[in-house]
Amino acid sequence: MIKAVLSALLVLVAMSSTFGKYIPKSGKRIPETLSRGWGDQLLWAQTYEQALYWSRSRNKPLMVIFHLEDCPHSQALKKVISDNTELQKTLDEDFIVLNLVYETTDKHLSPDGQYVPRILFVDPTMTVRADVTGQYANRMYAYEPSDIKLLMTNLKKAKKLLKSEL
Amino acid sequence: MIKAVLSALLVLVAMSSTFGKYIPKSGKRIPETLSRGWGDQLLWAQTYEQALYWSRSRNKPLMVIFHLEDCPHSQALKKVISDNTELQKTLDEDFIVLNLVYETTDKHLSPDGQYVPRILFVDPTMTVRADVTGQYANRMYAYEPSDIKLLMTNLKKAKKLLKSEL
Secondary structure, three states: OHHHHHHHHHHHHHHHHHHOOOOOOOOOOOOOEOOOOOOOOOOEOOOHHHHHHHHHHHOOOEEEEEOOOOOHHHHHHHHHHHHOHHHHHHHHHHOEEEEEOOOOOOHHHOOOOOOOOEEEEEOOOOOEOOOOOOOOOOOOOOOOHHHHHHHHHHHHHHHOOOOOOO | OHHHHHHHHHHHHHHHHHHOOOOOOOOOOOOOEOOOOOOOOOOEOOOHHHHHHHHHHHOOOEEEEEOOOOOHHHHHHHHHHHHOHHHHHHHHHHOEEEEEOOOOOOHHHOOOOOOOOEEEEEOOOOOEOOOOOOOOOOOOOOOOHHHHHHHHHHHHHHHOOOOOOO
16 A cells, blocks of 8 residues: 555655646747857856956956847847857857847947947947947947858957056 | 769768767866756746846746855755745746855845855846745844745745736
8 A cells, every 4th residue: 555655655746746847838949048049059148247256356358249139230240259169169268248128327338329239349448449340330239141261360359458467 | 973972072071971060178078057946847037138028928927046066055946946836836927036156246135145055036026025034033044954934935025926916
C-alpha cells in the first residue's frame, strides 16, 4: 500500500515537472535574449545604468545600439554585426555592450535625433563620444550593412580612451 | 575550371557559416535571457522606462523584481516563482514584468533600502505601491519562498488599480 502511494506520488511529481509549467494560450514562446540577435556570445548589459557602471569599473568603452525588432534596417545591420567574427571578438574583449529597443532619458545619446538603427559610443569617463560618427550627414550615428568597415574603424577610435589613466 | 572555382567558393561559404561564428576563448556561452530564469514564457521589459511605458499604455500594473544572480535567496525565490503556474499565468495576462540585477535611479523603488530579492509594484498611474508589502518589518518588500501565497494575494491587491479609469 505504501509502495502504491509512493508510486502515485512519484507519478504526480513527474507529471507536475513535465506538464505543470505555464504555457501561454497563444502557445509556447522562445525566451527573449538580452542579445536580441546582435551577438549571442557577448555579455550584454541590461540597462544603461548597468552599462555605465561596467564601463567605469572595467575601464572599457561602451557601445550602445538603438534598434527596433520590426525595423528592416535594424535587422539588416544586426545580421552583418552578429556574423562578423572580428567585430564580435573586439566587442567581447574590449567593449561593454548594450542594445536597447527603448530610448533612455539621457539626451546625450540622441545628439541628432532618436532614429534607429543608431550606434553611440561612451567613454569610461561617462562622456558620450559624439565625435565617433558614421557617414550620413543627416543621421550621423546611423550605419548601413555596407558600413561595417567604418564601424570597425570607429571601434578603434572609441578604444582610444579620452583619459588613458583614470 | 569555372566549376572548380564555384565548388571551392561553395565550400568556403559553407565553412564560414559553420565555423566562422565568434566563440569566446573561454568557450561557448549560453545566451542570456531577459527572463533570467524568472519565467521564460513571460514578456519581460528590458528597462524601467520601457516597463513604465507598457504599464501606462496597456493599463496594467508593473511588477519589478530586484535580484542578483549569485544570491541564494534570489535563486530560491526565483525557483518558486518560475515554477508556480497560477502566478505565471496571472503575471502574463494581467501584469507588466521587469526583473533587474541593477538598481534604478528612481528612489521610490527602494522605500526601505536596496536589498535583494525585493518586489515592488507600480500602478499604471506611475505610482509606486509602497502599500503592497511582504511580512518582514525590517525588509518590507522581501519575500521568502514560503511567502508565495502572500505574493499571490499581493498580485490581487496590485491589480486593483488606484484609478479604475484613466
